[in-house]
Amino acid sequence: MNDRSITDGYGLLSHEHIEKHKHIGVHVTPEETSQVKVALVGNPNVGKSLFFNYLSGVYVDVSNYPGTTVELMKGRFKSFDVFDTPGVYGISSFSDDEAVTRDIVLQADVVLNIVDAAHLERDLFLTQQLIDMGKKVSVMLNFMDEVEKLGLQIDKELLSSCLGVPVFATTATRRVGFDQIEPAIEQALRGKPDPALHHRLHGMLSITGSEAEALLILEGDEAIARRHGVQPGTERDAAYIDRRNHVNLIINAVLSEKNLRRRFATSLGRWAMNVWTGIPMLLIALYLIYLFVGKLVAQDIVNFTETTLGHQLWEPWIQGVVVQYVPASSWLGTLLVGEFGVVTMTVTYLLFLLLPLVIAFYLSLAFMEDSGYLPRLATLVDRSLNALGLNGSAIIPLILGFGCVTMATITTRLLGSEREKKISAAILQFAIPCSAQLAVVAALLAGAGFSAILIYSATIFTVFVAIGTILHRSLPGTTSPLLIDLPPMRLPRFDNVIRKTAYRTYFFMKEATPWFFMGALGVGIMQVTGLLTVWENILNPLTTGWLQLPRAASTAFVMGMVRRDFGAAGLYQLALTPHQVIVSLVTITLFTPCIASLMVMLKERGLKEATLVWTGTWITAFLVGGLLSQILI
Amino acid sequence: MAMKTGLVPLHQAAKGSYVVIQHVPDGRSKAQLIRLGILKGQLVRCLERLPGGTVVIEKNRQEIAIGVTLAKLILVAYTGTDFLSNA
Numbered sequence: 001m002n003d004r005s006i007t008d009g010y011g012l013l014s015h016e017h018i019e020k021h022k023h024i025g026v027h028v029t030p031e032e033t034s035q036v037k038v039a040l041v042g043n044p045n046v047g048k049s050l051f052f053n054y055l056s057g058v059y060v061d062v063s064n065y066p067g068t069t070v071e072l073m074k075g076r077f078k079s080f081d082v083f084d085t086p087g088v089y090g091i092s093s094f095s096d097d098e099a100v101t102r103d104i105v106l107q108a109d110v111v112l113n114i115v116d117a118a119h120l121e122r123d124l125f126l127t128q129q130l131i132d133m134g135k136k137v138s139v140m141l142n143f144m145d146e147v148e149k150l151g152l153q154i155d156k157e158l159l160s161s162c163l164g165v166p167v168f169a170t171t172a173t174r175r176v177g178f179d180q181i182e183p184a185i186e187q188a189l190r191g192k193p194d195p196a197l198h199h200r201l202h203g204m205l206s207i208t209g210s211e212a213e214a215l216l217i218l219e220g221d222e223a224i225a226r227r228h229g230v231q232p233g234t235e236r237d238a239a240y241i242d243r244r245n246h247v248n249l250i251i252n253a254v255l256s257e258k259n260l261r262r263r264f265a266t267s268l269g270r271w272a273m274n275v276w277t278g279i280p281m282l283l284i285a286l287y288l289i290y291l292f293v294g295k296l297v298a299q300d301i302v303n304f305t306e307t308t309l310g311h312q313l314w315e316p317w318i319q320g321v322v323v324q325y326v327p328a329s330s331w332l333g334t335l336l337v338g339e340f341g342v343v344t345m346t347v348t349y350l351l352f353l354l355l356p357l358v359i360a361f362y363l364s365l366a367f368m369e370d371s372g373y374l375p376r377l378a379t380l381v382d383r384s385l386n387a388l389g390l391n392g393s394a395i396i397p398l399i400l401g402f403g404c405v406t407m408a409t410i411t412t413r414l415l416g417s418e419r420e421k422k423i424s425a426a427i428l429q430f431a432i433p434c435s436a437q438l439a440v441v442a443a444l445l446a447g448a449g450f451s452a453i454l455i456y457s458a459t460i461f462t463v464f465v466a467i468g469t470i471l472h473r474s475l476p477g478t479t480s481p482l483l484i485d486l487p488p489m490r491l492p493r494f495d496n497v498i499r500k501t502a503y504r505t506y507f508f509m510k511e512a513t514p515w516f517f518m519g520a521l522g523v524g525i526m527q528v529t530g531l532l533t534v535w536e537n538i539l540n541p542l543t544t545g546w547l548q549l550p551r552a553a554s555t556a557f558v559m560g561m562v563r564r565d566f567g568a569a570g571l572y573q574l575a576l577t578p579h580q581v582i583v584s585l586v587t588i589t590l591f592t593p594c595i596a597s598l599m600v601m602l603k604e605r606g607l608k609e610a611t612l613v614w615t616g617t618w619i620t621a622f623l624v625g626g627l628l629s630q631i632l633i
Numbered sequence: 634m635a636m637k638t639g640l641v642p643l644h645q646a647a648k649g650s651y652v653v654i655q656h657v658p659d660g661r662s663k664a665q666l667i668r669l670g671i672l673k674g675q676l677v678r679c680l681e682r683l684p685g686g687t688v689v690i691e692k693n694r695q696e697i698a699i700g701v702t703l704a705k706l707i708l709v710a711y712t713g714t715d716f717l718s719n720a
Binding site: 089090092118119121122125150236237240241244248270273274275375376378379380382384386391392416478479480481483484485 | 661697
């Protein structure tokens with residue numbers, strides 16, 4: 001096939017034909033409105049956010065898209081309202097991300113389509129679909145530097161004439177070609193739709209009044225069909241295959257290879273997915289993360305922030321201030337600056353213990369994400385996770401869980417099936433300690449010796465596998481197969497990693513802070529009213545008899561219901577033998593999830609499942625902890 | 634072009650071999666398969682076969698990972714070297 005046959009194919013769609021649409025009164029974009037809505041649309045990992053950051057500058061409005069947890073960012077650039085969208089492979093409603101992108105595209109006046117020029121085959125499918133929807137589109141060919149390195153050549157002019165929309169070359173990481181963004185928005189055009197598909201649109205057009213919606217309905221989009229009270233079309237496969245073939249023809253024409261020299265990054269990416277090289281790479285990655293999060297931050301930095309800033313500077317100072325107005329021994333004094341003081345202990349935990357840890361964790365995660373390592377890790381562990389009824393993609397919520405179980409529980413909705421969401425949510429709530437808790441656990445375990453670390457890890461890992469296996473065996477249905485594209489391995493951009501970390505840390509702290517204060521207040525009130533003693537008495541047989549821990553350990557369990565790390569931190573003050581350390585840590589790790597993640601669990605998984613999990617954690621925690629205690633102590 | 638005989642499921646295709654896709658299963662994954670360009674008649678290269686059957690294929694420089702349950706249902710045929718020289 002050569003390019004001629006493609007361009008000739010468009011003879012069917014004359015300019016007059018397109019003009020006719022305007023006469024039917026259909027989809028005439030308001031050219032002269034004061035604010036033109038621009039949607040940035042592209043596949044995942046195409047550098048979309050770099051464009052957005054350039055366009056929006058500092059005036060960014062971040063909000064959750066109504067009814068979802070998908071982050072929506074809106075910015076202003078001259079006379080344009082610019083919307084960032086989640087990366088998608090196509091416009092439809094397979095997931096929340098897709099639905100959000102779909103709605104923004106439907107409302108947009110202009111679509112700025114960011115394309116990874118090194119992966120035209122994947123990306124142009126979306127481009128062609130946007131064009132088929134009748135949107136005004138400009139294509140930004142990004143990663144032109146990589147195209148160069150790969151020895152590829154793209155005929156930009158030919159691509160532009162095949163698509164019927166303007167095409168611009170950029171290298172977003174170095175801001176090359178960013179001066180073209182404004183002209184790109186202004187010059188955006190309705191392109192050349194797939195002729196066969198386009199003619200089929202006409203019937204539906206009279207119902208929807210919008211080409212874009214007509215196309216989506218034909219392609220079987222149930223949500224849009226419902227909006228117009230019609231049946232979704234059954235031609236998705238046919239339409240997709242047509243488009244795919246069409247795009248392949250275009251690519252054959254515009255793309256040529258100069259020479260093929262494998263890049264080091266490509267090799268590195270391949271090694272990550274081979275058992276012999278991939279597992280050592282994973283171990284190295286984990287070790288580096290441990291050095292950074294577990295050693296540098298959790299020990300050295302937190303040691304300084306918690307002890308020096310928290311215990312030695314902040315707490316005495318604020319105590320001094322409060323005591324001037326409220327006697328320290330009064331009940332209000334106890335609540336504010338006592339053992340569980342709202343302005344003493346809580347502030348120290350939040351700012352001087354949790355914050356540095358959370359930042360460190362999210363930094364590592366952003367680095368792994370942006371480097372392209374995470375999807376390769378998902379591939380490597382795919383088969384192992386199959387044994388737990390999950391596929392490789394579940395590694396993302398599971399790893400996230402080590403950061404914050406609450407946040408990870410939200411991301412389980414990205415998984416393929418209801419069944420996988422159930423299993424991963426349960427595993428997260430039962431057996432994954434979050435970074436804050438992990439830090440306290442690590443500090444306590446370090447004092448108890450190497451064998452303690454081994455016993456603790458082995459026990460938690462066993463429970464992790466057991467929960468997954470039991471659920472996998474008992475729940476009906478099958479695991480959805482892994483099917484992901486692997487973005488190229490790249491050195492992450494420093495400012496992007498920082499920006500991601502900042503957003504996530506902010507989100508986390510916003511979520512966690514109120515619960516921390518409420519929890520401290522709750523425990524404080526229990527202490528003042530004597531309820532704490534009552535509780536200790538109730539739990540006493542379990543704590544001292546079955547678990548063989550000191551009586552005061554039950555206080556840690558109360559705190560643990562509020563926040564997990566809070567509970568683990570409560571064990572800090574107790575004088576425990578190494579074996580008692582193991583037992584108490586295993587119990588508190590398996591113990592109930594924090595209030596925040598319980599709330600998310602309720603919202604995401606419903607009352608029945610949340611209650612089951614919550615009670616289940618009580619039973620598992622005390623059962624496993626007790627058994628361990630009977631064996632060890 | 635491709636040999637009609639000797640269909641193998643994708644998870645059994647030899648590492649490093651070039652294969653032509655002969656059959657793609659219907660169902661939930663189909664739309665995503667099409668978007669990623671895994672269609673009947675397409676030439677792909679098997680990059681990696683992990684123990685347990687997860688496979689990584691390459692199609693025009695794009696790497697795609699496919700779980701074993703899906704890979705089992707995708708049927709492919711090995712291509713002769715003559716096909717490669719034409720490609």
